[in-house]
Amino acid sequence: MRDYLFLAFIFSALPFCFFRPYIGALIWVWLGLMNPHRYTWGIAYTFPSAELVAGATLLGLIFSSDKEPPLPARELVLLFLLEIWFTITTFYALQPEQAWEQWGQVSKMLLMTFVILLLFQSKKRLDLLLITMVLSIGFYAFKGAIFGIVTGGKYTVWGPPESFITDNNALALAELMILPFFVFMAREETRSHWRLLYQLGVVLVILAIILSYSRGGLIGLVVVILLLWVRSRKKLMAMAAIGVGVFLAFSFVPPKWMDRMKTITTYSQDSSAMSRINGWQFAINLAMDRPVLGGGFGVFDEEMFKIYAPRPDDVYNAHSIYFRILGEHGFPGLFLLVLLVIQSLASLRRMRVLARGHPNLGWV
Structure with missing residues (x-):
């Protein structure tokens, strides 16, 4: 049915x-x-x-x-250059079959990204896009938080099967990305019932990130909360809310969760953490051997780990976009990605400065 x-x-x-x-x-x-x-x-x-x-x-x-044609921006040029570079490295990929399959997926997403830039240039449409993104990922935050409350936080919260957010770390990352949007929408919303929904969303997203049992998610949550506090207009009130939230969260989580988070400080004794470091070293070794082109998409597999990883039998995802780009697309790919991030942050800062003193641009 x-x-x-x-x-x-x-x-x-x-x-x-x-x-x-x-x-x-x-x-x-x-x-x-x-x-x-x-x-x-x-x-x-x-x-x-x-x-x-x-x-x-x-x-x-x-x-x-x-x-409408998108406004001229360096970010668009960098995205286009990244797509060109992905195509070049795919022609020389070490695992061509997997590489072309993943190239197709990435290219489709970048194409639709450009489509969205053409279609979403008004505040009304940007609001619709934001609501769609927030509620799509927020569904799993709501679902996971409620599941965690009912079960006493004893079980890991996972994403939908066979998706980009199946893994608990990926789900925690996605929830971290929408958390500032929930805060923004709760602040800007004028309708009381919607504002209450977004405020509830902030609480449930934080709880879902905690209950993902993702150590990276917890570290990211601390960073995001600190940045939100720095940007907050009412710092004392925000600090009090954060304090209450932290107290309630740590009062709720089971000992199993605390034991897992304690391994953050003893990562050298944790097999999962060392597997990631092995993946990072694999990416570095591969990039040093193929500094310009890298290994292409789909190179993080058993066959390649036997050649480039310090521990060949420990095949593990790097869980880092920077090491993954380095291993798959070499130093030029990493350079383009870092440049895109820096340029995006610079543009956001410039927009923030330009919007000051213009009440109609306060939402920016």
Whole structure:
């Protein structure tokens, strides 16, 4: 029944995707982040729903006048250069079959990113995009937090199966990324019931990150909360709220969670942490051997670990976008990524300065 309902929704939405491409982009974001098809068990589980929605959206975009050229920005140039570099390294990949498959996935996402830049340039549409992103990931935060409360926090919170956020660390990272958005929306929302929902979302997202049992998630949570506090207009009130939240969280979590978090300070004795370091060293060794092109997409596998890893039998994901880019796309790929991050931060700071003194741009 779920399959039929899901597919009925997708097919009935296609005309809207064609005639209103921005709706198609929103549905594509929802499918990519929430992965609702992973909660079906039949044909819809592997049905290319995202590709179908993207196709209708792109076709509609060709004939639609409802688009504006994106503002000239260095970030767009860097994204384009990254895509070109990904293509070049894929031609010389050590594992070409896996590399081209992953290149296809990344290229589709970058293409739809450019589509979103064409379609979402007004505050109203940006709000719709933000709400879609926040609620798509927030669903798992709400679900995981409630599950954790009911079970006393004894079990790890996981994401949807066979998705980008299946792993508890990936889910915690996604929840960390939407936490500032929940704070922003709770601050800017004027309708009381929606503001209350976003405030509740802040609490549940924090709890879900904690209950993911991800040590990286906990470290990231501390950093994000500190940054939010620094940016807060009411620092004393924010500090009191943080203090109460930390007290309640640590009063709630079971001893098993505390034992796992304590290994942060003794990482050299933890097999999981050492496996990640082994993955980092693998990436460095591979990049030193192939400094320009790296190994290409899909290079983090058993065959390559036997050649480049200090511990060949310990095949593990690097859990770091920087080491992964270094291993897969060499030093030029890492340089482009770091430059993109720095340029994005600089642009955000410049926008913040320019928006000061303009009440109508306070949301920026």
